[in-house]
Amino acid sequence: MGDAALKELSVGPLSGVRTIEFAGIGPGPFCGMMLADMGADVLRVDRPGSGEEGPIDPRLDLLNRGKRSVVLDLKSPRGTDAALRLCASADLLIEGFRPGVMERLGLAPERCFEQNPRLVYGRVTGFGQEGPLAGAPGHDINYISLSGALHAIGAPDRPSIPLNLLADFGGGGMLLAFGLLCGLIESRRSGKGQVVDAAMIDGVSALLTPIYGMMRMGFWRDERGANLLDGASPFYNVYETADGKWISIGPLEPRFCAELLRKMGLDPEAFAPQLDAAQWPSWKERLAAAFRTRTRAEWCATLEGSDACATPVLSLREVPQHPQQRERGSIIEVEGVQQPAPAPRFSRTPGRVRGPPPLPGEGAAQALLDWGFAPEQVAALGLEVVKGEAG
Numbered sequence: 001m002g003d004a005a006l007k008e009l010s011v012g013p014l015s016g017v018r019t020i021e022f023a024g025i026g027p028g029p030f031c032g033m034m035l036a037d038m039g040a041d042v043l044r045v046d047r048p049g050s051g052e053e054g055p056i057d058p059r060l061d062l063l064n065r066g067k068r069s070v071v072l073d074l075k076s077p078r079g080t081d082a083a084l085r086l087c088a089s090a091d092l093l094i095e096g097f098r099p100g101v102m103e104r105l106g107l108a109p110e111r112c113f114e115q116n117p118r119l120v121y122g123r124v125t126g127f128g129q130e131g132p133l134a135g136a137p138g139h140d141i142n143y144i145s146l147s148g149a150l151h152a153i154g155a156p157d158r159p160s161i162p163l164n165l166l167a168d169f170g171g172g173g174m175l176l177a178f179g180l181l182c183g184l185i186e187s188r189r190s191g192k193g194q195v196v197d198a199a200m201i202d203g204v205s206a207l208l209t210p211i212y213g214m215m216r217m218g219f220w221r222d223e224r225g226a227n228l229l230d231g232a233s234p235f236y237n238v239y240e241t242a243d244g245k246w247i248s249i250g251p252l253e254p255r256f257c258a259e260l261l262r263k264m265g266l267d268p269e270a271f272a273p274q275l276d277a278a279q280w281p282s283w284k285e286r287l288a289a290a291f292r293t294r295t296r297a298e299w300c301a302t303l304e305g306s307d308a309c310a311t312p313v314l315s316l317r318e319v320p321q322h323p324q325q326r327e328r329g330s331i332i333e334v335e336g337v338q339q340p341a342p343a344p345r346f347s348r349t350p351g352r353v354r355g356p357p358p359l360p361g362e363g364a365a366q367a368l369l370d371w372g373f374a375p376e377q378v379a380a381l382g383l384e385v386v387k388g389e390a391g
Helices: 003-008 027-037 077-089 109-115 140-147 166-190 200-207 209-216 254-263 277-291 296-303 323-328 364-370 375-380
Strands: 018-022 041-046 068-071 092-095 120-125 194-199 237-240 246-249 310-312 331-334 337-340
Touching (some): 027 166, 041 077, 077 109, 077 375, 109 120, 120 166, 140 166, 166 194, 194 200, 200 209, 237 277, 246 296, 254 296
Parallel strands (some): 018 041, 041 068, 120 194
Antiparallel strands (some): 237 246, 246 310, 331 337
């Protein structure tokens, strides 16, 4: 492998961490993306025929950015043996199949640990590895409903669907990334690997921890549209402006709320006490009427950046142009495709997107050589070793 190529694989705080990711959807790929953004060498194991059908262009499946790919038929002994050899060189493993699938493929944790006792074996599922629903299919909406989050989000008359962010990515992919890195730290101390069971229902429940505390204190009612942070309060809400756009406000603290009212030309003394929930509907009406008198841009010129805690509700296409996002470079472009930059940020070993998503199997021979396969082992998988690659 050339010096330039090696340099590309040696950036970020996770440089040198090898991760094998068995192709899936949602949280597993998102976790792999987070690790790759931070410098881990993530090798995705795709199935034969991957990318040939379906609506998703593999080149635009941004969850696979910065990774490498090899196609293995895990239903064949040759493919399973190759996967086990990869496990022998890996620090981390990501799989997002239903419970029992990896076992049927001959890739159970115990078998992988025989190859590599230090391996941290990450499993992400919706319902977890055991329980009456463990083997049932589902998606984000099912996991947030079982966790209570869906019940808590939306207007009083019906729940609202918060995209697929809570379970797939917040309670799934990020939870798995956290678990894998915890396991990696422990493994390097003890010399032993272990299984990380990242269930999305557990992750979403963890996100709800402060709500449970507020409910026990009597500050949260177990119903929608009746609480401080769920759209009931007038000072933690969104309002339409004169041009049909929207602005969000969140001045929860009394002095911030008073600042909002003053900047809007309203007298704070003319409003009922901020926490008098019985008066919230009248607050909303007055604020809604006031916000409809100016455009979003006009309100932002008056409120944004002040203690009023007000920001425009931006569309995805507007985000890169906002001064805050533009100065921080929060949205970057990789080979003509706009996408969020790696996060979080590091002062000394920053992460970066090392390249666009590969096609399934693209560069597989080099990846396998880098992971310790001999040229003849690569050739046995039907992959051609280009002259000079093995050097």
